Amino acid sequence: MVDQLPNLGREQEMLSAMGMSSIDDLFSDIPEEVRMTATLPLPAPQSEEEILADARRLLGANVPLSERVSFLGAGLYRNFVPSAVFQLVNRGEFLTAYTPYQPEVSQGMLQAMWEYQSMICDLTALPVSNVSVYDASTAAAEAITCSVRVHNRKASQKNTVWVSELLPPEKMSVIRNYCQGSDIILKTLLHTADGHVDLASAQSAAGSCGIYVEQPNCLGILDEGICGLKQIIGTDTALIVAVQPTSLGLIEAPGNYGADIVVGEGQPLGSPLTFGGPIYGIFACTNKYLRQMPGRIVGRSIDGEGREAYCLTLSTREQHIRRHRATSNICTNETLIALMGAIHIAMLGPEGMRDLAIRNMAACQATKQRLAAIQGIAITHGEASHYNEFSITLSAPAADALTFLDNIGIIGGHDLGRWFSSRENELLICATDQTSAADIDALVNGLESWLEVIS
Amino acid sequence: MSHLYGHYGAEGAGYSQPSALLPSTKLNIPSSLRRKELPALPRLSEPEVVRHYTWLSKRNFGIDTGFYPLGSCTMKHNPRVNEVIAQIPGIADIHPLQPEHHLQGLMSIFYEMQVMLATCAGMDAVTLQPVAGAQGEFTAIRCIQEYHRTIGESQRTKVIVPDSAHGTNPASASMAGYDIIEIPSTADGRLDLDALSAAVGDDTAAMMITNPNTLGIFEKNISAAALIVHGAGGQMYYDGANFNAILGKTSPGLMGFDAVHYNLHKTFSQPHGGGGPGSGPIGVKSHLADYLPGPLVGRRVLALNEKSNVSDAWYYNWIEPTKSIGKVQMWHGNSGAVVRSWAFYRRYGNELETMSEHAVLNANYLRHRIMEEAKAAGVSDAFTDGAPVDIVKHEFTLSLLPLKESKGVGAMDIDKGLLDHGYMAPTVYFPLVVPECMMIEPTETESKEVLDAFAESFVKVLAEDAKVLHAAPKSTPVGRVDEVHAARNLWLRHEKGRQS
Numbered sequence: 001m002v003d004q005l006p007n008l009g010r011e012q013e014m015l016s017a018m019g020m021s022s023i024d025d026l027f028s029d030i031p032e033e034v035r036m037t038a039t040l041p042l043p044a045p046q047s048e049e050e051i052l053a054d055a056r057r058l059l060g061a062n063v064p065l066s067e068r069v070s071f072l073g074a075g076l077y078r079n080f081v082p083s084a085v086f087q088l089v090n091r092g093e094f095l096t097a098y099t100p101y102q103p104e105v106s107q108g109m110l111q112a113m114w115e116y117q118s119m120i121c122d123l124t125a126l127p128v129s130n131v132s133v134y135d136a137s138t139a140a141a142e143a144i145t146c147s148v149r150v151h152n153r154k155a156s157q158k159n160t161v162w163v164s165e166l167l168p169p170e171k172m173s174v175i176r177n178y179c180q181g182s183d184i185i186l187k188t189l190l191h192t193a194d195g196h197v198d199l200a201s202a203q204s205a206a207g208s209c210g211i212y213v214e215q216p217n218c219l220g221i222l223d224e225g226i227c228g229l230k231q232i233i234g235t236d237t238a239l240i241v242a243v244q245p246t247s248l249g250l251i252e253a254p255g256n257y258g259a260d261i262v263v264g265e266g267q268p269l270g271s272p273l274t275f276g277g278p279i280y281g282i283f284a285c286t287n288k289y290l291r292q293m294p295g296r297i298v299g300r301s302i303d304g305e306g307r308e309a310y311c312l313t314l315s316t317r318e319q320h321i322r323r324h325r326a327t328s329n330i331c332t333n334e335t336l337i338a339l340m341g342a343i344h345i346a347m348l349g350p351e352g353m354r355d356l357a358i359r360n361m362a363a364c365q366a367t368k369q370r371l372a373a374i375q376g377i378a379i380t381h382g383e384a385s386h387y388n389e390f391s392i393t394l395s396a397p398a399a400d401a402l403t404f405l406d407n408i409g410i411i412g413g414h415d416l417g418r419w420f421s422s423r424e425n426e427l428l429i430c431a432t433d434q435t436s437a438a439d440i441d442a443l444v445n446g447l448e449s450w451l452e453v454i455s
Numbered sequence: 456m457s458h459l460y461g462h463y464g465a466e467g468a469g470y471s472q473p474s475a476l477l478p479s480t481k482l483n484i485p486s487s488l489r490r491k492e493l494p495a496l497p498r499l500s501e502p503e504v505v506r507h508y509t510w511l512s513k514r515n516f517g518i519d520t521g522f523y524p525l526g527s528c529t530m531k532h533n534p535r536v537n538e539v540i541a542q543i544p545g546i547a548d549i550h551p552l553q554p555e556h557h558l559q560g561l562m563s564i565f566y567e568m569q570v571m572l573a574t575c576a577g578m579d580a581v582t583l584q585p586v587a588g589a590q591g592e593f594t595a596i597r598c599i600q601e602y603h604r605t606i607g608e609s610q611r612t613k614v615i616v617p618d619s620a621h622g623t624n625p626a627s628a629s630m631a632g633y634d635i636i637e638i639p640s641t642a643d644g645r646l647d648l649d650a651l652s653a654a655v656g657d658d659t660a661a662m663m664i665t666n667p668n669t670l671g672i673f674e675k676n677i678s679a680a681a682l683i684v685h686g687a688g689g690q691m692y693y694d695g696a697n698f699n700a701i702l703g704k705t706s707p708g709l710m711g712f713d714a715v716h717y718n719l720h721k722t723f724s725q726p727h728g729g730g731g732p733g734s735g736p737i738g739v740k741s742h743l744a745d746y747l748p749g750p751l752v753g754r755r756v757l758a759l760n761e762k763s764n765v766s767d768a769w770y771y772n773w774i775e776p777t778k779s780i781g782k783v784q785m786w787h788g789n790s791g792a793v794v795r796s797w798a799f800y801r802r803y804g805n806e807l808e809t810m811s812e813h814a815v816l817n818a819n820y821l822r823h824r825i826m827e828e829a830k831a832a833g834v835s836d837a838f839t840d841g842a843p844v845d846i847v848k849h850e851f852t853l854s855l856l857p858l859k860e861s862k863g864v865g866a867m868d869i870d871k872g873l874l875d876h877g878y879m880a881p882t883v884y885f886p887l888v889v890p891e892c893m894m895i896e897p898t899e900t901e902s903k904e905v906l907d908a909f910a911e912s913f914v915k916v917l918a919e920d921a922k923v924l925h926a927a928p929k930s931t932p933v934g935r936v937d938e939v940h941a942a943r944n945l946w947l948r949h950e951k952g953r954q955s
Contacts, residue, residue, distance in 0.1 A: 040807055059794070064544035094728065095519070096533050098523070099727070100729065108512050108513065122495050320623075358475045
């Protein structure tokens with residue numbers, strides 16, 4: 001028996017008020033030939049207690065990273081999220097609200113999102129932010145299509161955007177799906193052997209609609225050359241930079257070196273990994289892109305009595321008004337997860353953001369130093385500056401090392417061969433504010449044991 | 456007022472962190488990449504943060520606050536056990552790049568959800584990857600596009616949508632590169648088969664439609680429509696926004712659809728979070744299954760001596776569809792939402808039909824009670840039915856055009872009046888085919904008492920003085936927000952010193 005229906009057992013009373021005698025009367029408009037005749041072949045209803053027990057059994061069979069020594073990042077990062085974040089977002093007024101179409105009774109979420117926009121603007125040094133898109137990959141894709149809408153008219157390389165070759169194939173796949181409908185040509189921006197953007201290749205992007213790079217890139221490399229890209233490509237080509245938002249208390253804001261659009265994965269700020277979703281995509285830009293950007297934007301306004309009030313604004317870009325001419329099809333976004341990010345940033349403040357970045361970077365560098373000392377392991381692009389992660393080159397496939405480590409309870413990182421076929425001997429190792437000295441010891445010992453086994 | 460940017464405590468006012476593994480002076484940062492000035496964020500201590508967001512929450516209306524009859528959005532109660540489950544480390548703290556044997560429990564839940572969703576919709580294969588309804592639409596349309604390309608029919612460049620469709624339908628198809636053909640509805644708000652017949656051709660890729668339609672009425676001619684579209688070689692796409700009305704009664708598969716998206720944040724109670732997250736899995740018939748974004752979860756019989764900590768019989772594995780369109784989200788979609796929706800569906804199991812019955816019962820009852828109350832109060836001439844039908848499905852529409860013409864009071868004014876009675880206001884001005892439209896969807900989780908009280912309040916608002924309604928709402932944290940001012944005088948972030 002199901003238990004979430006207040007009118008269970010009162011059907012007859014309600015039906016007779018309407019002059020009907022049976023529930024079937026309410027479905028008499030469904031033609032016979034399309035009616036389902038049998039009961040749904042599903043298990044019987046369960047009580048809350050039974051569901052919870054099953055959930056604990058099934059989810060308890062998974063291996064959470066907290067139960068292991070883990071160096072797995074590759075786009076999702078475990079940072080400590082203060083307890084207040086979870087307590088506050090679970091307030092029902094936030095959790096169970098819809099999109100704030102009625103601003104008079106949605107001031108709380110509207111103001112919270114306006115403040116989120118403000119914090120993203122402060123972190124990126126750009127004047128505009130939306131209230132989130134789905135994730136880093138869709139943010140990248142939307143930034144690329146947005147750059148074409150803004151720059152195509154003047155571009156000498158029509159419909160063309162240059163994209164860094166150092167992108168996980170999953171992200172590239174999302175970008176291709178979003179771009180194919182408007183016939184956007186995606187050209188490959190090369191990287192040099194040391195993992196940095198090839199500035200000669202960037203030169204070829206001048207005259208296109210945009211150039212997409214990541215800071216740090218998917219190998220964790222912070223690339224000084226990106227700071228000079230705007231001078232190379234000029235004002236009529238958008239510089240799109242994807243960031244790791246936790247780095248922005250320590251690493252220069254892209255808006256300060258000429259980025260036009262900044263995107264990124266918001267997850268490390270405010271959200272647990274949750275198997276990669278729900279997470280949230282950051283999207284910030286300069287005013288030039290404002291009317292072509294995707295997603296909801298909150299504006300500060302006044303009510304009839306001149307009181308401070310907030311509402312959704314610039315909606316004429318959006319699907320519910322503009323229909324097939326909208327800048328994006330996005331409707332539902334990731335507001336609640338962006339709110340988690342906002343509360344996390346609010347808890348940190350400027351110095352907290354800086355310290356978080358230092359902890360992430362220090363953990364990465366400390367791990368790198370220890371591994372560099374192991375005979376038989378080479379740090380790939382070892383001279384580079386790394387944030388959160390770096391790659392090591394092994395003498396055997398990284399997949400073998402991962403299996404060995406897994407058997408001794410260590411999640412060693414990500415096999416880069418899964419992303420780039422030429423890197424099958426490379427292991428991508430991630431350290432965050434949750435990485436301890438003992439974790440690093442365990443990884444060092446584990447890799448040394450593996451090296452002994454294969455030697 | 457409480458302002459986040461009104462708090463500037465001393466340096467390091469936030470929560471304190473353990474020290475880093477290396478001092479910052481030892482970090483290898485190229486000088487041009489070291490941030491010169493800290494971001495100009497506010498500085499708050501935990502007590503201030505907690506009070507600020509609690510204050511904000513009190514200025515926000517959710518289903519927990521009160522009745523939320525927002526048509527087309529299916530704002531049903533969100534069972535709290537689902538939130539508890541979503542915080543179990545076995546979902547909250549797992550990573551999509553972990554090996555399969557770390558993930559057997561979640562993968563079994565995914566498998567169960569794929570099967571359940573396919574079963575309810577009469578489809579053959581399901582992907583859980585799309586993270587929102589609109590993304591589900593886009594994904595399914597992309598699958599249809601690649602299917603047509605593969606079978607040598609890439610001349611199919613047009614997608615047909617009724618004029619009553621959700622805005623995301625044309626926006627999603629347009630993003631995939633299609634031209635949109637909008638066809639008019641009949642006078643009673645239904646699909647016009649003649650207009651459809653005239654619109655289809657060998658350039659038709661698909662038709663996108665929801666059933667029950669956006670007026671809350673069942674398209675009786677849906678099978679005939681499917682015949683017309685299929686006859687022209689096109690595909691039928693089902694927008695699952697209104698799926699809550701028909702579970703266990705009929706299915707998109709039975710109606711002749713080839714692809715469908717589900718809104719887990721509507722039908723399956725993923726909380727909408729003030730705008731998201733959602734989750735928009737899609738289901739397809741077998742001829743489209745190879746095109747789905749991967750990976751999907753499959754399963755095989757455990758080998759002899761092989762053990763699983765989840766099942767005595769099965770090992771769950773990832774399967775990549777052979778002609779996949781590629782990915783639409785970096786990972787496996789909004790898995791947290793999928794787990795919540797799994798917990799929700801388990802509550803009903805094979806009685807999901809009862810859920811839809813109650814959704815439809817409540818909608819019809821509320822519609823009846825509004826008519827009854829309006830008659831008793833002598834205000835039944837204030838509105839007309841959005842569609843002249845005896846029964847509706849999960850929602851219904853009213854046209855406030857008579858009131859607009861007689862008193863100058865429009866649907867939006869009634870909405871604002873309802874806010875003063877403590878209700879979330881219904882959807883207005885959608886679908887566009889009903890003038891001064893108001894769209895009401897009570898869902899199955901509202902009691903008869905709530906519906907009775909709303910009907911009474913609704914009629915009271917109808918009878919209110921135009922002056923009062925034009926000035927409404929009065930009891931809310933702010934009065935009517937000046938949206939024109941917001942758009943003309945853009946103020947999109949905190950700017951130090953800015954006053955207006």
